[in-house]
Amino acid sequence: MNEPVRQPRAMDRGDLEACATLFAQVFSTPPWSEPWTHESALARLEHFHASPGGVGLLMPGEGGAVAGFLLGHLEPYLEGKLFYLREMCVASHRQGQGIGSRLYRGLEKQLVAHDVRAVYLATDRGIPAAAFYQGLGFRCSEGMAFYAKGLMG
Numbered sequence: 001m002n003e004p005v006r007q008p009r010a011m012d013r014g015d016l017e018a019c020a021t022l023f024a025q026v027f028s029t030p031p032w033s034e035p036w037t038h039e040s041a042l043a044r045l046e047h048f049h050a051s052p053g054g055v056g057l058l059m060p061g062e063g064g065a066v067a068g069f070l071l072g073h074l075e076p077y078l079e080g081k082l083f084y085l086r087e088m089c090v091a092s093h094r095q096g097q098g099i100g101s102r103l104y105r106g107l108e109k110q111l112v113a114h115d116v117r118a119v120y121l122a123t124d125r126g127i128p129a130a131a132f133y134q135g136l137g138f139r140c141s142e143g144m145a146f147y148a149k150g151l152m153g
């Protein structure tokens with residue numbers, strides 16, 4: 001039986017340890033299979049959480065665990081603001097139960113109140129989560145390109 005789906009709440013600094021545990025678990029498994037440790041995940045999440053304009057929302061799970069979270073930051077633009085969604089994940093055993101959608105809708109409500117005009121994110125093309133973002137109204141930009149250059153080796 002599925003666990004009850006609750007309402008998202010603001011992520012506090014004290015939640016970062018539990019979020020890092022979840023993040024390391026989710027992104028260490030396919031399709032990501034990235035070698036995250038608790039420490040490296042915590043460092044990344046702490047960084048975004050402490051950034052100017054940082055906004056995080058989490059879905060409480062059972063027994064003090066975190067079922068899912070999102071984290072990003074507001075940034076000033078010409079008119080109003082933009083929101084850069086930096087990380088989002090839902091516990092593997094809770095995916096497909098509407099938690100990600102609830103988290104994202106909760107975020108949008110907050111962003112509208114902060115005069116945010118658009119939300120953007122960068123991710124791999126063709127990942128399974130693309131269908132999730134498209135279902136929420138995101139479109140892969142035809143006009144914009146994401147450039148990166150590796151510096152090691």
Ligand SMILES: CC(C)(COP(=O)(O)OP(=O)(O)OC[C@H]1O[C@@H](n2cnc3c(N)ncnc32)[C@H](O)[C@@H]1OP(=O)(O)O)[C@@H](O)C(=O)NCCC(=O)NCCS
Nearest residue numbers: 088089090095096097098099100101123128129131132135
């Ligand atoms: C992507 C993710 C955040 C979505 O959260 P979720 O709670 O599983 O999504 P929901 O249950 O709210 O699903 C909403 C819709 O998206 C679709 N969807 C969600 N994940 C999907 C996936 N992996 N593949 C295809 N469709 C997916 C659902 O089928 C659902 O469609 P419906 O409304 O037509 O039924 C979550 O699956 C996750 O953490 N995945 C692994 C980490 C990841 O890829 N994060 C994003 C990196 S940028």
